[in-house]
Amino acid sequence: MNVRSVLSLLGLAFTAYLAARGLIWTSPETVRRGWLIVAALVVYLPVTVLWIFGVGARARSSDRAARMPGWGVALALLVAVVVSNAPFLAVTEEGRTQPFVTWVIGGIGALMTIVMVRRRPIVAWVGMIVLTISTSFWLGPLQALSLGLVGSFLWVTSAQLVTIALDKAARDTERLAELQQAASAWQASQSGRQRERRIHVQRALQAAGPILARTIENGGNLRAADKEAARRAEASLRDELRGSRLLDDGVRVEIEAARRRGAAVSLFDEGGLEGMDAAHLACIRKELAEILRESVSDRVIIRTSPHHEVAVTIVGRSSGDAEAGDDDNVDLWREIRRPR
Template sequence: MTVRAILSVIGLAFTAYLAARGLIWTSPETVERGWLIVAALVLYLPVTWLWIFAIGARERTTESAATTSVRLPGWGVALALVAAVVVPNAPFLAVTEAGRTQPFVTWVIGGIGALMTIVMVRRRPVVAWTGMAILGVSTSFWLGPLQALSLGLVGSLVWVTAAQLVTIALDQAARDAERLAELQQAASAWQASQSGRQRERRLHVQRALQAAGPILARTIENGGNLRAADKEAARRAEATLRDELRGNRLLDDGVRAEIEAARCRGAAVSLFDEGGLEGLNAAELDGVRSELAGILRGAVSQRVIIRTSPHHEIAVTVVGRSTGEGAGGDDDQVDLWREIRRPR
């Protein structure tokens, strides 16, 4: 059985015990209208058990970001308040003045206190305290304030107060638990992000070693005296490292191969990632990179500039420039202009 089921059974047994006291008429001679006592029982038990088991069992709504509590329909509230009015007054009206302090009459104080405790647990504090106010006025009218307090009113007030404090504590605990769960999720996300960045840094280091490692080893072996081919290889290695730093999101194996091929044939290739690719998913990035590799494969320019674009329609711009033949050959001419559009 669940905790809720166990508590419901305990509430059922306790309220049944309180109501059973109303059937044990220890002073029958004081009873003038016994049907009123029976009527109070007939009203009390169904209303109380309805609040324990049925009302709100399938009606839930979130009152705050932290707690989900049962919201009870208006007709259930009306029944509880009717019971708070009728049940305490009917037994007192049914007996003579001498019988008002008998247990089969005063059980109503504990009975209504138990009902309002259940109402409080159901997150209806206003209704619960309204019912307790009605109980206090009714019992004070029939018994007097001091006698009402001595015959159980204090205990009923303590029950309802304790229920409210426990409810507040549970709601706070639920909010704290949800906050803790959010912090744990944030910590897990941060840890995953850090792990991803560490893997990315390791990958960059491996690529840097692959690109620059051999030429650095030859430089050390030769004491810095490099041949022309080695110097060219060093320049290409340096450019490759700059690509990884400036435009890593544009690179995959295909793009890297085409850039290396362009540099091997003498072209100067520059990459600049200035934003604009952040909103693309992996498949869209693959499409952009594939188109970029195709553009580079057919490029014959002496200088190729690849720049990402923050424009909402253009993802990457590729510009190729070559030395012009006119005006002494000092002016560069744009012989390649391609725009890769953002995937839609």
């Protein structure tokens, strides 16, 4: 049995105790209309049970689902009006201070406390105002206060303060959960970046390590082939820094092949691919590798694009006729569209 069930049973037991006082007529001679007392109990108990166990009772206390619907509100206000007056009408003036009559002060106070807990503060205070007006009319303000009205106000006030505290605690808990999720996401992002950096370092060592070793061995005196290999290694490292989102094994192979045949390939990641899922990136890289495989340009420039339709632009230039004074010719212009 959870805490909610225990509190519900305690609330039911307390209201039942208060209502039972209405059946113990300590001075029967003062009772003129006993049916009114019984009718007040018949109206009070079902509505109170409804508010304890009815719609939304199992919802979290901070949820709007915990609030009773409008028809339940109408029943609670009807009980506040009827029960606050019926027992006093049922007895003579001398019997109005008897426990089987004044139980309504605690009974309505208990019901309005439940109403407050069920997230209907305005209804609870309206019910308390009805109770105050009714009991003050029948008993007088001071006597009503001395017979339990002060306690009923304390119950409802305490319920509202506890409810406010619980709501704040629930909001703080949700906020803490959001912060924990954000921290976990940040930690996962940092772990991903660390793995990515390790991969870049490994690739850098694979690409540049042999060239650096030969450079040290030869004291900086490299053959032409070694110098060319060093330039390609430098270019591949630059690719990893400038356009890592565009690279996979297939793209790297085609870029290396283009450079080996003498083409200059430049990658520039200028944004636009952030947040794109792995499947879409794979499609873009596959298309880029195919374009590079077919390219015969002397210089190839690859740029990512923040455009909403174009993901990558590939421009290829080849040397023009020097004798004719021609500038470089654009012999390749391709755009890779964003996947839909």
